[in-house]
Amino acid sequence: MALIVQKYGGTSVGSVERIRLVAERVARARAEGHSLVVVVSAMSGETNRLLALGRELAGSPDPREMDALVATGEQVSAALVAIALSDRGVPARSLLGHQVRLMTDDAFTKARIKAIDDSRLLKVLDAGRVAVVAGFQGVDEEGNITTLGRGGSDTTAVAIAAALGAEVCEIYTDVDGVYTADPRVCPSARKIERISYEEMLELASLGAKVLQLRSVEVAMKYGVAVHVRTSFSEETGTMVTKEDASLESIVVTGVTSDRNTAKVTIRGVVDQPGIAAAVFEALAQRHVSVDMIIQNVSEDGRTDLTFTVAQDDADTACAIAAEALVEKREVLVDPDVVKVSIVGLGMRSHAGVAARMFRLLADASVNIQAISTSEIKVSCLIEARHADLAVRTLHDGFLG
Amino acid sequence: MALIVQKYGGTSVGSVERIRLVAERVARARAEGHSLVVVVSAMSGETNRLLALGRELAGSPDPREMDALVATGEQVSAALVAIALSDRGVPARSLLGHQVRLMTDDAFTKARIKAIDDSRLLKVLDAGRVAVVAGFQGVDEEGNITTLGRGGSDTTAVAIAAALGAEVCEIYTDVDGVYTADPRVCPSARKIERISYEEMLELASLGAKVLQLRSVEVAMKYGVAVHVRTSFSEETGTMVTKEDASLESIVVTGVTSDRNTAKVTIRGVVDQPGIAAAVFEALAQRHVSVDMIIQNVSEDGRTDLTFTVAQDDADTACAIAAEALVEKREVLVDPDVVKVSIVGLGMRSHAGVAARMFRLLADASVNIQAISTSEIKVSCLIEARHADLAVRTLHDGFLG
Numbered sequence: 001m002a003l004i005v006q007k008y009g010g011t012s013v014g015s016v017e018r019i020r021l022v023a024e025r026v027a028r029a030r031a032e033g034h035s036l037v038v039v040v041s042a043m044s045g046e047t048n049r050l051l052a053l054g055r056e057l058a059g060s061p062d063p064r065e066m067d068a069l070v071a072t073g074e075q076v077s078a079a080l081v082a083i084a085l086s087d088r089g090v091p092a093r094s095l096l097g098h099q100v101r102l103m104t105d106d107a108f109t110k111a112r113i114k115a116i117d118d119s120r121l122l123k124v125l126d127a128g129r130v131a132v133v134a135g136f137q138g139v140d141e142e143g144n145i146t147t148l149g150r151g152g153s154d155t156t157a158v159a160i161a162a163a164l165g166a167e168v169c170e171i172y173t174d175v176d177g178v179y180t181a182d183p184r185v186c187p188s189a190r191k192i193e194r195i196s197y198e199e200m201l202e203l204a205s206l207g208a209k210v211l212q213l214r215s216v217e218v219a220m221k222y223g224v225a226v227h228v229r230t231s232f233s234e235e236t237g238t239m240v241t242k243e244d245a246s247l248e249s250i251v252v253t254g255v256t257s258d259r260n261t262a263k264v265t266i267r268g269v270v271d272q273p274g275i276a277a278a279v280f281e282a283l284a285q286r287h288v289s290v291d292m293i294i295q296n297v298s299e300d301g302r303t304d305l306t307f308t309v310a311q312d313d314a315d316t317a318c319a320i321a322a323e324a325l326v327e328k329r330e331v332l333v334d335p336d337v338v339k340v341s342i343v344g345l346g347m348r349s350h351a352g353v354a355a356r357m358f359r360l361l362a363d364a365s366v367n368i369q370a371i372s373t374s375e376i377k378v379s380c381l382i383e384a385r386h387a388d389l390a391v392r393t394l395h396d397g398f399l400g
Numbered sequence: 401m402a403l404i405v406q407k408y409g410g411t412s413v414g415s416v417e418r419i420r421l422v423a424e425r426v427a428r429a430r431a432e433g434h435s436l437v438v439v440v441s442a443m444s445g446e447t448n449r450l451l452a453l454g455r456e457l458a459g460s461p462d463p464r465e466m467d468a469l470v471a472t473g474e475q476v477s478a479a480l481v482a483i484a485l486s487d488r489g490v491p492a493r494s495l496l497g498h499q500v501r502l503m504t505d506d507a508f509t510k511a512r513i514k515a516i517d518d519s520r521l522l523k524v525l526d527a528g529r530v531a532v533v534a535g536f537q538g539v540d541e542e543g544n545i546t547t548l549g550r551g552g553s554d555t556t557a558v559a560i561a562a563a564l565g566a567e568v569c570e571i572y573t574d575v576d577g578v579y580t581a582d583p584r585v586c587p588s589a590r591k592i593e594r595i596s597y598e599e600m601l602e603l604a605s606l607g608a609k610v611l612q613l614r615s616v617e618v619a620m621k622y623g624v625a626v627h628v629r630t631s632f633s634e635e636t637g638t639m640v641t642k643e644d645a646s647l648e649s650i651v652v653t654g655v656t657s658d659r660n661t662a663k664v665t666i667r668g669v670v671d672q673p674g675i676a677a678a679v680f681e682a683l684a685q686r687h688v689s690v691d692m693i694i695q696n697v698s699e700d701g702r703t704d705l706t707f708t709v710a711q712d713d714a715d716t717a718c719a720i721a722a723e724a725l726v727e728k729r730e731v732l733v734d735p736d737v738v739k740v741s742i743v744g745l746g747m748r749s750h751a752g753v754a755a756r757m758f759r760l761l762a763d764a765s766v767n768i769q770a771i772s773t774s775e776i777k778v779s780c781l782i783e784a785r786h787a788d789l790a791v792r793t794l795h796d797g798f799l800g
Contacts, residue, residue: 016456050476056416057480058487065486068494069479072472076450079469080457086465087458094468098498099543143499143520 001033002167003125007135007157010044011174012231013077022172023084025231026130030090035125037164039135039157040081042073063108067137067147071097074134074153082132092130095120097137097145102156104138104146111138111146113155113218116163133160151212158215162222169219169226171211176230177237178203178210181255181395185388188400192253193236196243199253199343202377206341207258216240243345251346251353252398257387258341261291262314263334263369266305266321271298275325276305282324288313291339292370292381308370308381311335337369338387341379342394354378360397366390401433402567403525407535407557410444411574412631413477422572423484425631426530430490435525437564439535439557440481442473463508467537467547471497474534474553482532492530495520497537497545502556504538504546511538511546513555513618516563533560551612558615562622569619569626571611576630577637578603578610581655581795585788588800592653593636596643599653599743602777606741607658616640643745651746651753652798657787658741661691662714663734663769666705666721671698675725676705682724688713691739692770692781708770708781711735737769738787741779742794754778760797766790 006026013019026038050070054061078094085092101117124131135153138146148155154171161169178200181189195203197220204213210228219226219240229237247253269275276295283290294306309317314333322331340361347353354371357378361368366389370381382390406429408422426438450470454461478494485492501517524531535553538546548555554571561569578600581589595603597620604613610628619626619640629637647653669675676695683690694706709717714733722731747753754771757778761768766789770781782790 016453019457053416053476053480054483057419057484061483062486062492065479065482065492065494068496069476069483072475075472075475076453076469079465080453082465083454083461083469084457086462092462092465094465096468096545145496 001035003035003037003164004029005037005039005157005161005164005166005169006172007039007153007170008041008081008172008231009153009174010041010046012172013040013081014044016080019077019080019084022081022231023088023090026085027088027090030130037121037125037131037133037160037166038081039133039153039160040074040077041135041153042070043077046073046076064144067108068145071134071137071145071147074136078132078134085130085132090130091128092132093124094132094134095124096134098139098143100133100160102138102159104140104148106140106142106144106146108144108146110149111140112214113138113148113159116159118163121160121164148214151215154212154215155218158218158224158226161224162218166224169224171226171228172231173210173228174230174232175210176233176235177228178208178240178254180253180399181391182257185257186255186392186395188395190399192238194239194241194247195253196247196345197240198243198376199345200240202341202343202374203254203256206339206343206377206379207256207260208254211240248345248349250344251350252342252344254343255391255394255398256341256343257391258339259384259387260311261308261337261339261381262311263306263308263337263381264314264317264321265332265334266325267330267332268302269305269325269329270327271301271303279305279321279324282320283317286316286320288317288320290317292372292379294370306370308337308339336384337381338384339379339381340387340390340394341377342398343377345376347376347378356397357394360393361390364389364393366393401435403435403437403564404429405437405439405557405561405564405566405569406572407439407553407570408441408481408572408631409553409574410441410446412572413440413481414444416480419477419480419484422481422631423488423490426485427488427490430530437521437525437531437533437560437566438481439533439553439560440474440477441535441553442470442477446473446476464544467508468545471534471537471545471547474536478532478534485530485532490530491528492532493524494532494534495524496534498539498543500533500560502538502559504540504548506540506542506544506546508544508546510549511540513538513548513559516559518563521560521564548614551615554612554615555618558618558624558626561624562618566624569624571626571628572631573610573628574630574632575610576633576635577628578608578640578654580653580799581791582657585657586655586792586795588795590799592638594639594641594647595653596647596745597640598643598776599745600640602741602743602774603654603656606739606743606777606779607656607660608654611640648745648749650744651750652742652744654743655791655795655799656741656743657791658739659784659787660711661708661737661739661781662711663706663708663737663781664714664717664721665732665734666725667730667732668702669705669725669729670727671701671703679705679721679724680707682720683717686716686720688717688720692772692779694770706770708737708739736784737781738784739779739781740787740790740794741777742798743777745776747776747778756797757794760793761790764789764793766793
């Protein structure tokens, strides 16, 4: 008998038939004697439908109202799952963000969880009921509905698992676990059985879409065991957990590529102190995150300053950079780039991993435009057309 | 400068284009200097879509969860109207049942309002914002979402107007007011300019669908002036108000027909005390409302006992009646009946109105199966096929 949090994504609750299957799985876990909190996403397609309605009415719709609008998607799913459970004889109650008192700040559309009042959840569980929680949503101090940003239901689930001290947080999704690389790109990719929080964080921030970044941060902070698995079979998936000796022995755990990156280049800036500072200060003030930065060796006292940002931010970054320069220079945007990365705890104790990555790419005739590293990852910016080749090359080189 | 409550029905918010028109109308009223609370229904068709989803999952879906499910319809409308208003530069905030603290009992799917906390509404209004309230929904003492039953948004609007002491509660609908008869049936029907609460109550309970019965009860109790009008033009509609001398001088204000009635007949019951009591007690215990009752003169100590109920209740009523009889008798249901009624304050001081009604129907060869009266109405049960003829005959006879 354990307390388990299960989270079902949009595909898993995408139709009445699918919702029945979810109810069946929940009923089975309950028959085994477990206490269950079920966190649900909106039915697949519903969030986009609601966003489109709001955007049809206004160019930049009021973010508070967009949150009240899209939060209905998860409310519908939660009520339907509770209806399906009750119909099977499993007592259940849907709970919304304001009912769980999942408190957030008031940063509408991307709010952060501040606290969860576990008393309401425990009351439902103590009454022998399954608590079906609408994911993705919370409530601020004034009682306004907030949402946690795309993929926020993962974070809801992990945060609830942390608040209740659940034995495990099972994330049911349409893939059966975390892979060493995207199987659609790399046929030799394998499912990873166990992965550390640190590696999962890097993978999530480097383009692996299986878990939302925030949810991994919360899991790591509170030591929540996260089991990523599919709702379409009984197979076990990937366990995200604390690092241990067995995990550290693996040099490279996964290879990712991230197409959501664009390169901005300022041509011929004067190579003197303060120029780069002015540009990056201006970007930071406007909340544009800069990823990689490259400054070429100067020729004749002038140089090109290049950096990468998310594709959505590229035009804004371009305008801010142009504005920040006292001397007007040409600013170019190149969206045809991709960031390929290798991630692994073992890098910390293995020398030469980066060098081997550069060699593998060079042997495949892939030119590297920029490099960034952390303790457990190396990323290279390359031309977008080489993305799949680079992933396969690195996967086979390190994990083949 | 007044405080006005406006309620927009499902057709008025049925599309993005319609919502823009609502925003335009609200903006105009605000430009005239008024403070505004806007109450909205779900987009037309949405409530039925949600109900169907729930019913697909369970034969008798959990009522608490059905309320959580369908309440999303009004939440979507409220958020969209607030988005449209903000986009026009009119500051607005959507408020849900739990945010307005519209407190109800816990009779899910047909809850009754117990109290409204006006402080949250006043805070929004005092900040110079339009409060856009999701109609139809409330919250019980435990924080569960409840709904007020079909047409409940009318009641939300009138109850809020009462709580805030609004100058008027405008109900925007797809017809331009209350008519002396259904214009689709009776081409000579006219729009009524002013009508008393008492008459409106009778009309609403006798088949006129323009206002929900509960909303008229609340309006009468708190003296809220209700203006029923269309959102598709600037025309004034019908004002529902306190009775006064001018209203009392009109003998018949309106003619209605109600097809939602069925006749149940128990054949050959023993004509002795206690039989009818046993049947009607059993019906009352199971919450089946009986409308008209007819007991024929007995022959040989046996008689037919006939009564009418709403069509949905007919089969249940039939079973209950059969069960309540010690001696088994035949119980028949006839759904092919309709109740035609005339309503008017002036009846109280004019003799012979009922007799004239019976004469008009007789002259049109319409047979009367049962009669019921109140101070300000007379209803006759007739064959369904005569419904339209009877309405036209009575309208032309009394109002022509």
